[in-house]
Amino acid sequence: MTNIFSRLLKRNHKVNFIDSIEEYDFIKLLEYDKNTKLIADSAMENFIIPFPNFAKTDFNNGHNWNVTNKRYGKSYQLYIHSLRFVGSLLLEYDKTKDIKYLEKSENYIESWIDFMESKQKNEMLWYDHPVANRVQNIIYFLYLSKNTLNIDERKYYKLLKKHGEFLMDDKNYKYNNHSLMMDRSLMILGNILENRELFSTGFRRAKETLWYSFSSQGSHLENSPDYHRMVVKMYQEMERYLNKHDQTFGDVINKKLSVAGEFLPVISRPNKRLPALGDSGNSALGRKKVFKNFSDDELGLTVIQSENFYASFTAGYSTITHKHRDDLSMTLYYKGDDILVDSGKFSYGGDIRRRYIMSPQAHSTLFFDKEDYKLDNDNRFSTKVQTTKYFDNKKYTFVEGKNHSFESSKLSRRLIALKNYPVVILLDSAQSEVESNIYQNFNLSPQSEIVNYEANTAKIKTKSGNIVTFTQLQDIKEKIDVLPSQTEPVQSIVTSGYGKAVETKQLRFSAAVNSNSDYVFKTIISMDDSLSIQVTDINEFALQISVNGEEIFINI
Numbered sequence: 250m251t252n253i254f255s256r257l258l259k260r261n262h263k264v265n266f267i268d269s270i271e272e273y274d275f276i277k278l279l280e281y282d283k284n285t286k287l288i289a290d291s292a293m294e295n296f297i298i299p300f301p302n303f304a305k306t307d308f309n310n311g312h313n314w315n316v317t318n319k320r321y322g323k324s325y326q327l328y329i330h331s332l333r334f335v336g337s338l339l340l341e342y343d344k345t346k347d348i349k350y351l352e353k354s355e356n357y358i359e360s361w362i363d364f365m366e367s368k369q370k371n372e373m374l375w376y377d378h379p380v381a382n383r384v385q386n387i388i389y390f391l392y393l394s395k396n397t398l399n400i401d402e403r404k405y406y407k408l409l410k411k412h413g414e415f416l417m418d419d420k421n422y423k424y425n426n427h428s429l430m431m432d433r434s435l436m437i438l439g440n441i442l443e444n445r446e447l448f449s450t451g452f453r454r455a456k457e458t459l460w461y462s463f464s465s466q467g468s469h470l471e472n473s474p475d476y477h478r479m480v481v482k483m484y485q486e487m488e489r490y491l492n493k494h495d496q497t498f499g500d501v502i503n504k505k506l507s508v509a510g511e512f513l514p515v516i517s518r519p520n521k522r523l524p525a526l527g528d529s530g531n532s533a534l535g536r537k538k539v540f541k542n543f544s545d546d547e548l549g550l551t552v553i554q555s556e557n558f559y560a561s562f563t564a565g566y567s568t569i570t571h572k573h574r575d576d577l578s579m580t581l582y583y584k585g586d587d588i589l590v591d592s593g594k595f596s597y598g599g600d601i602r603r604r605y606i607m608s609p610q611a612h613s614t615l616f617f618d619k620e621d622y623k624l625d626n627d628n629r630f631s632t633k634v635q636t637t638k639y640f641d642n643k644k645y646t647f648v649e650g651k652n653h654s655f656e657s658s659k660l661s662r663r664l665i666a667l668k669n670y671p672v673v674i675l676l677d678s679a680q681s682e683v684e685s686n687i688y689q690n691f692n693l694s695p696q697s698e699i700v701n702y703e704a705n706t707a708k709i710k711t712k713s714g715n716i717v718t719f720t721q722l723q724d725i726k727e728k729i730d731v732l733p734s735q736t737e738p739v740q741s742i743v744t745s746g747y748g749k750a751v752e753t754k755q756l757r758f759s760a761a762v763n764s765n766s767d768y769v770f771k772t773i774i775s776m777d778d779s780l781s782i783q784v785t786d787i788n789e790f791a792l793q794i795s796v797n798g799e800e801i802f803i804n805i
Contacts, residue, residue, distance in 0.1 A: 299328035322598015381430035464547035467508035473527035564650020578614035593744025671776035
C-alpha cells in the first residue's frame with residue numbers, strides 16, 4: 250500500500266478512478282448483522298426500511314424520496330437520504346455475490362441522483378449527516394461494481410466531487426459528531442479522488458474537533474453516553490484507516506482516545522447498562538464494569554457508586570447538542586432495581602412526547618411553575634449551570650450543583666450519599682424575585698409501585714419488592730398527583746424504544762418560594778426500610794445525622 254500523501258500528490262484529474270479503489274481505501278459504515286438480510290430483501294421488493302426496527306415505506310409506485318413518518322421525525326428522512334438501506338443491499342451482495350443486490354443498489358442510487366438533479370426541496374438532501382454517510386455508501390457501491398457493472402465514471406466523479414464541495418464548506422460544519430462524519434468522508438474522498446485538499450481538510454478538522462468535543466478527563470461533551478461510544482468508535486476506525494495508509498493521528502490524540510475509552514465502564518450502572526442520560530437509551534456496556542466514583546464539571550456529570558448502589562447527578566454542560574433540560578437531576582439504582590430513572594430520548598422529531606421527554610418535568614429535578622430556563626451554548630464559558638463542589642471521604646460523598654440561568658430565579662442542589670448505608674440526602678435551595686411555587690420531582694421506574702404518598706413522606710415498592718422511603722424533613726406546601734398521559738398534556742412517561750414510550754409514576758412535592766427562601770426541600774431517601782434515621786442538627790455549614798445510632802457529621 251502506498252503512503253496516502255504520496256498518492257494524493259499525484260493530483261490525477263482523470264475520471265478513470267473506480268478501478269483503483271481498494272477495500273482499504275474506504276470504511277464500511279455497517280457490519281453484517283441480523284438486520285442486514287431483512288433490510289436488503291425488503292428493499293428488493295421496493296419496501297424501504299431506513300433504519301433497523303423503523304416502519305417500512307412503499308417505493309412500488311415510484312421512489313418517494315420525500316416520504317416522512319411522524320413517529321420517527323427527521324430521522325426517517327435522514328436515514329433514507331444517507332442511503333443506509335443501500336448499504337445493507339451491498340453487504341448482502343458482498344456476502345452472497347448475487348448480482349441482483351448490486352443491480353438493485355444501482356437502481357436506488359440512480360433514482361436518488363435523478364431526485365437530486367430535479368432540485369426538489371428537501372431538508373435532508375444536503376445536510377451534514379446524510380451527505381457524509383451517503384458518500385461512503387456510494388464509494389462502497391463503486392468498489393463492488395468495478396469489473397461487474399458498466400458505470401458512468403464521469404458522472405460518479407462529478408457526483409462525488411459535488412459531495413466533497415459540500416463537506417469542505419465551513420458553513421456546513423458545526424464541530425459535533427455529524428462534523429466528524431464529514432471529516433471521515435473527506436479523508437476517504439480525498440484519497441479516492443486523489444485530491445490532497447479534501448484529505449487534508451478532513452484530517453485537520455478531525456483533530457480540531459477532538460479537542461473541542463472531549464473534556465480534559467476524556468468525556469465526550471454531547472451529554473449522552475451513546476454518543477460518547479459512537480464518536481470514540483469513529484475515531485478508532487479513522488485511525489485504523491490512516492494506519493493502512495502509513496499515517497496516524499499521532500500519539501497525543503491516541504492517548505486521549507485511550508483515556509476516553511475508560512469513560513463508559515465507569516459511568517455504566519452496576520447491571521452493565523448505560524444510563525439513559527440525554528439522548529441515550531438503556532444500551533448494554535458490553536465490557537467489564539469499573540466501580541469507582543466519577544465527577545467531571547466540564548461534562549456536568551457525577552456518578553457515585555458501589556457494587557449495589559448507583560446515583561448519577563447532572564449539573565452543567567459545555568454544548569447543547571443532545572442536551573435535555575435535566576440540570577440538578579439524579580438517577581438512583583440499588584440492588585438490581587432502578588428507582589429513579591431518566592426519560593431517554595424517544596425520538597428526534599417534533600412529537601409532543603419528544604418535547605416532554607426533554608423537559609425538567611420528565612426528570613428527577615426541580616422546576617418553577619412561573620419560570621423556565623433555556624439552554625445556552627455559551628454555558629461552557631458563563632457556567633451559569635455548573636457542578637460547583639464534589640468531595641469524597643470514608644463516610645460519604647458530596648456533590649453540589651447550581652442552575653442560575655433563569656432570569657429572576659436561582660436553584661441549587663446538594664446531594665449526599667452515605668458510604669455505609671443506602672441513604673441519599675437532598676438539600677434543595679431556591680430563590681425567586683417572583684413569588685411562585687417550586688416543585689421537587691422524582692421520576693420513578695415503570696417497574697415500581699407507589700404504596701404510600703403523603704405530603705411529608707412517600708414509600709415505593711421496587712420490582713424486587715424492596716421498600717424505598719422518601720422523607721421530607723420540613724413542612725412543604727403539598728404533594729402533587731401526576732396522572733400519566735401520552736397525549737396533551739404529556740406527562741409521566743419514559744422512553745421504551747425509539748419512538749415508543751410507556752407510562753410511569755412520579756412523586757412531586759411543592760413549596761412556596763420567594764427572594765428570601767433558602768432550603769425549600771430537605772429530603773432523605775432510604776433504600777432500607779429497617780434503618781432508623783434521625784437528623785440531629787443542620788445549619789448552613791454542616792449536617793449531623795444518626796443512622797442506627799451512628800452519628801455522622803457532614804460538612805456542607
